Amino acid sequence: MTETPSFRSYVEKILDALAADPERTVIEYETRQMGAKTLRTLIYTLARAMADEGVRRGQTVTLLSGNLPEILAARYAANLLGCRVNYLYQGKSARTQAAIVEDVETRVLIADPRMARRAAQITEMASVELLFTLGPAPVGRDLLELAARQSQQPLTSSARAQDVCLLRHTGGTTGHPKAICRTYGLLNALPQLVDLDHGQTRCRFLLCTTLAHMAGTLADQALEAGGCVVLLEDFDPATVLATIEAKGITELFVAPGLLYQLTDHPDAAHRDLSSLTHILYCGYGASPARLADALRRFGQILVQAYGQLETGIVTVLSAHDHGRPALLRTAGKPLPDREVVIMDSSGRHLPTGEAGEICVRSPTMMDGYWKRPELTAEVIGDGWVHTGDIGSLDQEGYLTVMDRLKDIIIVRGGCHVYPTELEDVLNAHQDVLHSAVFGVRDADGREQVHAAVVPVAHSAVSEADLHQRIQEHLGPMYLPASLTFVDALPLTSPGKPDKDLLRGRVRDDAV
Incomplete structure (x- = not known):
């Protein structure tokens, strides 16, 4: 992507919107409210604090946090400096997170104070030059305290359209993560999926x-x-x-x-x-x-x-x-x-x-892995x-x-079972709330169909009822080797059914 003198990053556009109406509330979290002026000031001072510590364009800043307002400001501050930002998904082991930190060449780790212990574990296993926390913590340095000493004056963005802005991981990893590179120019091309202009009522x-x-x-x-x-x-x-x-x-x-x-x-x-x-x-x-x-x-x-x-x-x-x-x-x-x-x-x-x-x-395709x-x-x-x-x-x-x-289940005879088809049939039953279908190889190496089903509370639906429904709608090829009733499906951080965990449970039961 060629650079143009008029390039403005998504962060600068957000800063412009905050400056346009500085007195309005822009973030609410628990009992706290953060105004536009406060957020704008925090972004600038966090960026200045990191710059004073030698953080520069093209370096990787990794974030380890819950949904704090300050972590949102920290991402904007790092991107204002032209850094690439990498989030750590929750629910991963410290070893996996450390492998990701190491792989993306993290220079700065910014942690939620509530996750100080995990931050310490990660930095013991991965080489991180700077560890900051967003508030007092037993490890690292308090980035909010450093920011409070900084000038509140606006800071010019160092980002360029072709620079990597975000590193987003997909799939699991035990040693070499699969991180997707998304540039600043690409982020500017993201579509607005719903109309956020509500007239006098702000979204x-x-x-x-x-x-x-x-x-x-x-x-x-x-x-x-x-x-x-x-x-x-x-x-x-x-x-x-x-x-x-x-x-x-x-x-x-x-x-x-x-x-x-x-x-x-x-x-x-x-x-x-x-x-x-x-x-x-x-x-x-x-x-x-x-x-x-x-x-x-x-x-x-x-x-x-x-x-x-x-x-x-x-x-x-x-x-x-x-x-x-x-x-x-x-x-x-x-x-x-x-x-x-x-x-x-x-x-x-x-x-x-x-x-x-x-x-x-x-136009929003990744630049690569x-x-x-x-x-x-x-x-x-x-x-x-x-x-x-x-x-x-x-x-x-x-x-x-x-x-x-990769989720298509190839059963005996080379026939394909599509998990979504079976989930649709199960979910359409009046006594089923949710289901997940997945394949697991048996001791002979043959892939078998398995299903986890969340029933309506106090319903009398049975495995036999659902087997009969599957037989009628899809035929015997789709009949699962096991159909387990569960109170809830385990979910990944983004909210998808965790089929890897469900497969592990089936394997554990077979031992």
């Missing part, structure tokens, strides 16, 4: 999942649009519903499984949720039956997005599209500047209706991002995502 975005994932980008867009971000530390359906009512939330982002939890919670029936204008969901394929339940509960305000860290958002199923039940299994249509084709294993473009690998070209040129060439060597997802396009251009290539 109020509720962030109840990790800042390290898509919710962080949506927070950026809300602040740039002149809105307010309400931060929760994690997702709890009762708390989310109460917060929507109490805070007049207009926008909400959740993964499909979390949307189901909101739909099913008894408080959803009597909370005043009329302020909501959009519920954006994405992360993995949603169940049409469960989406129909959500539409009955919340109205036609659902918006689905499909994409990957490698591609950015590719397709959107609009709120209007949700009014057509036949489209609820789709992921919507490609955005105007996205190209989507379906290819077979030889790279041949397949015709409408045929299933194959979803391949994408877009960090220090993985061979993998980068494999994924985007022909100019298309090969997503690893299986899907098809219909006559109207709507994309149906069937499954991940």
